[in-house]
Amino acid sequence: MDFHCHLDLYPNARDVYAQARDRNEFTWLVTTSPRAFTATSKVLGGSDKVLITPGLHPEIVGTRHAELDMLLEQIRQVRAVGEVGLDGSKRFQTSYDVQRKVFVAVVAQCAALGGRVLSIHSRQAVKDVLAVLDDHPGYGTAVLHWFTGSASELKAAAGQGCWFSIGPAAFNSAAGQALAKKLPRDRVVPESDGPFAQVDGASVMPWSAVQTAQLLAAAWDVTPAEAMHVLESNSRRLISLIHSES
Structure with a gap:
C-alpha cells in the first residue's frame, strides 16, 4: 500500500509503475498539476491497483494557478x-x-460535489489548512501527508478527523519520530512520497510499507507484525472511503 506517491516522476516511471502494480494492493499516484494528471493518465493508463488523481501542488501554484478551472472540472470526474x-x-x-x-476553491468544490478524499500538503501551514477544511463541512476526508506540524497542531488535526500518511523518510528527524508516536493509530496509512522522499540518499519506493511498519513499531512499542496489521486495517478502511465518495 502507498497512499501518496509521485509515481509519474521517477526517472523510470513506466517500470516503477509496473512494479507497483505487481507488488502493491493499492498505490495512490498524486499529480502536481491538472496538465500532469491528463498526461499521466494517458501515458500510464488505468489500473484497479493504481489510483491517479488530479492536484495542484502548492509549491507550483505561483506559476500554474491558471490551471485552477481545469482542476475544478477534473474533480467532478474523480x-x-x-x-x-x-x-x-x-x-x-x-x-x-x-x-x-x-x-x-478546491475544498469548496469537493464539498459542493458531496465530498472527496484529499491528499493534503500542510508544511508550516497546518492552522490555515484546518481552518479551510473547517469552513467547508462536507468536503470529505482529509489525509495530511508527511505531517510536520507541532504536537498541538497534530492534536487539532486529529480532533477534526484528519487521517495521516507517513513514510520512512518522516523518521529521518527526531521531530518526525516524536510526532509518529502521537499519531492517532486508527487513522495512519503508509506512503512513500517517492521519488522526492529519500532515505540514505536513495528515493523511497512505492512498496516501502513494510519499512514504515518497522519504524512505527519502534515508535509505538509494538511488534512490526502488529504495526503492519494496523496499517493494513486502516488502508482498507480508507480505500473504502475513497470508493464510497460520489
Missing part, C-alpha cells in the same frame, strides 16, 4: 484529489495568498 494544500515555508511565501485562493 473520487479523490491530490496533491493539494498550502506551503507556508519562506521559499513559497510570495505565492501564499494565491495558494489559499486555490486551496479554498
